[in-house]
Amino acid sequence: MATFEVLGGCPMKGEITPQGAKNEALQILCAVLLTPEKVTIHNIPDIVDVMQLIELLGKMGVETEKVGEGSYSFRAVDVDVDYMFSPEFSRAASRLRGSVMMLGPMLARFGRAAMPKPGGDKIGRRRLDTHIIGFQNLGARYEPNEDNSLNVLAAPDGGLQGGYMLLDEASVTGTANIVMAAVMARGKTVIYNAACEPYLQQLCKMLVRMGANITGIASNLLTIEGVDYLGGTTHTMLPDMIEVGSFIGMAAMTRSEITIKDVSFDNLGIIPTQFNRMGIHFEQRGDDIYIPCHDNYEIESFLDGSIMTIADAPWPGLTPDLLSVFLVVATQAKGSVLIHQKMFESRLFFVDKLIDMGAQIILCDPHRATVIGHNHQVQLRGTRMTSPDIRAGVALLIAAMSAQGRSVIQNVEQIDRGYQNIDGRLNALGANIKRIE
Ligand SMILES: CC(=O)N[C@H]1[C@@H](OP(=O)(O)OP(=O)(O)OC[C@H]2O[C@@H](n3ccc(=O)[nH]c3=O)[C@H](O)[C@@H]2O)O[C@H](CO)[C@@H](O)[C@@H]1O
Numbered sequence: 039m040a041t042f043e044v045l046g047g048c049p050m051k052g053e054i055t056p057q058g059a060k061n062e063a064l065q066i067l068c069a070v071l072l073t074p075e076k077v078t079i080h081n082i083p084d085i086v087d088v089m090q091l092i093e094l095l096g097k098m099g100v101e102t103e104k105v106g107e108g109s110y111s112f113r114a115v116d117v118d119v120d121y122m123f124s125p126e127f128s129r130a131a132s133r134l135r136g137s138v139m140m141l142g143p144m145l146a147r148f149g150r151a152a153m154p155k156p157g158g159d160k161i162g163r164r165r166l167d168t169h170i171i172g173f174q175n176l177g178a179r180y181e182p183n184e185d186n187s188l189n190v191l192a193a194p195d196g197g198l199q200g201g202y203m204l205l206d207e208a209s210v211t212g213t214a215n216i217v218m219a220a221v222m223a224r225g226k227t228v229i230y231n232a233a234c235e236p237y238l239q240q241l242c243k244m245l246v247r248m249g250a251n252i253t254g255i256a257s258n259l260l261t262i263e264g265v266d267y268l269g270g271t272t273h274t275m276l277p278d279m280i281e282v283g284s285f286i287g288m289a290a291m292t293r294s295e296i297t298i299k300d301v302s303f304d305n306l307g308i309i310p311t312q313f314n315r316m317g318i319h320f321e322q323r324g325d326d327i328y329i330p331c332h333d334n335y336e337i338e339s340f341l342d343g344s345i346m347t348i349a350d351a352p353w354p355g356l357t358p359d360l361l362s363v364f365l366v367v368a369t370q371a372k373g374s375v376l377i378h379q380k381m382f383e384s385r386l387f388f389v390d391k392l393i394d395m396g397a398q399i400i401l402c403d404p405h406r407a408t409v410i411g412h413n414h415q416v417q418l419r420g421t422r423m424t425s426p427d428i429r430a431g432v433a434l435l436i437a438a439m440s441a442q443g444r445s446v447i448q449n450v451e452q453i454d455r456g457y458q459n460i461d462g463r464l465n466a467l468g469a470n471i472k473r474i475e
């Protein structure tokens with residue numbers, strides 16, 4: 039088990055560049071299965087989940103070649119469809135969530151596909167209904183195996199057929215999966231209540247460059263006219279907005295002065311405003327964000343004077359992946375906030391550790407926590423903890439970096455799933471994080 043030893047109280051100074059976006063990479067990599075032609079992708083983050091997906095593509099017969107730092111070329115000429123039905127595939131695919139998005143392209147191009155229950159963060163129920171019902175709306179047959187351990191899908195004779203669908207929820211991976219299935223279906227597909235985060239916009243734009251016909255990109259109403267064939271392309275991943283948000287929170291809480299380079303500000307949506315409402319202010323300098331040292335920051339109240347709520351919502355609402363960061367940052371703010379994690383029911387339990395460290399938090403129920411900030415009057419105390427998921431892991435790292443004394447964070451494999459060389463990059467700015475096992 040990998041472990042970090044963190045010495046708190048070391049403010050950072052300097053510049054940091056966000057990695058390519060994890061959740062975009064997972065969609066884009068699955069899309070290479072849609073064409074036998076070469077697809078070259080730049081700004082691929084070197085993180086565990088993404089590398090596992092590239093390895094999985096290789097095992098399926100996709101030729102993969104590293105062509106530069108963070109750049110790979112792919113050619114899906116001889117794809118071994120049967121491999122998807124093997125126990126070896128199941129073992130590898132169930133290690134990450136993103137593998138689920140192989141279903142759509144495989145169904146579109148080869149007419150059949152299989153997937154075990156995907157992995158990813160254990161943060162509550164993560165059902166696949168939206169994906170499967172979407173495929174069924176395109177005429178696919180859904181045949182789970184006897185013990186329900188494998189989701190098997192088959193296209194009808196003549197291939198998938200476009201249709202209208204209103205998604206039961208704006209699932210991110212579900213929308214990506216259905217879009218990738220529909221681009222080569224016969225006729226027109228209309229997807230209403232589609233997720234529309236920048237990652238999905240990036241996927242759709244890439245598919246259009248490959249020859250797909252998609253309108254409504256960036257909205258929740260996508261219209262797709264099926265085409266017979268998609269060709270190769272080149273694509274560059276956006277910077278990871280969750281990393282950008284994590285660095286903003288980290289800087290404020292540790293009283294650091296940092297510049298986050300090339301953030302693609304226009305694609306950050308409501309994230310900057312939400313930090314502003316926490317009393318964290320920064321300057322946009324071109325496409326960089328400069329965060330001055332914050333002696334303190336005060337959470338705004340709502341206009342009627344009531345306590346602010348920070349809640350997640352489908353894009354363009356606030357991503358759930360940053361709520362753990364907002365929560366930990368609030369522990370040293372002036373004022374109080376209610377953190378409401380609406381989407382996932384097991385993502386707030388890490389607050390026990392923050393309470394052990396001296397934070398004032400009331401876990402109201404699995405979805406809601408009230409945080410009463412210390413306004414830096416009381417420092418958190420270093421402690422020993424375990425990272426339960428990627429984002430809680432980073433929240434604990436932020437807590438440890440701001441705390442008095444030494445902390446130990448175990449299971450940092452969870453953090454490594456989503457953050458590239460996080461210890462090395464933060465140490466370069468003055469943090470004190472040692473990887474000890
Ligand atoms: C690999 C990847 O891209 N993972 C992201 C993706 O996961 P993923 O695509 O798995 O998440 P979904 O968008 O399907 O749903 C997430 C959860 O939110 C609930 N839900 C979803 C939509 C909705 O309108 N209402 C609602 O309550 C779902 O029931 C589910 O419990 O999107 C999540 C939501 O942004 C992020 O946390 C994950 O980091």
Ligand SMILES: C=C(OP(=O)(O)O)C(=O)O
Binds near residue numbers: 159
């Ligand atoms: C929940 C996340 O990832 P995944 O969907 O891959 O588990 C995340 O990135 O915060």
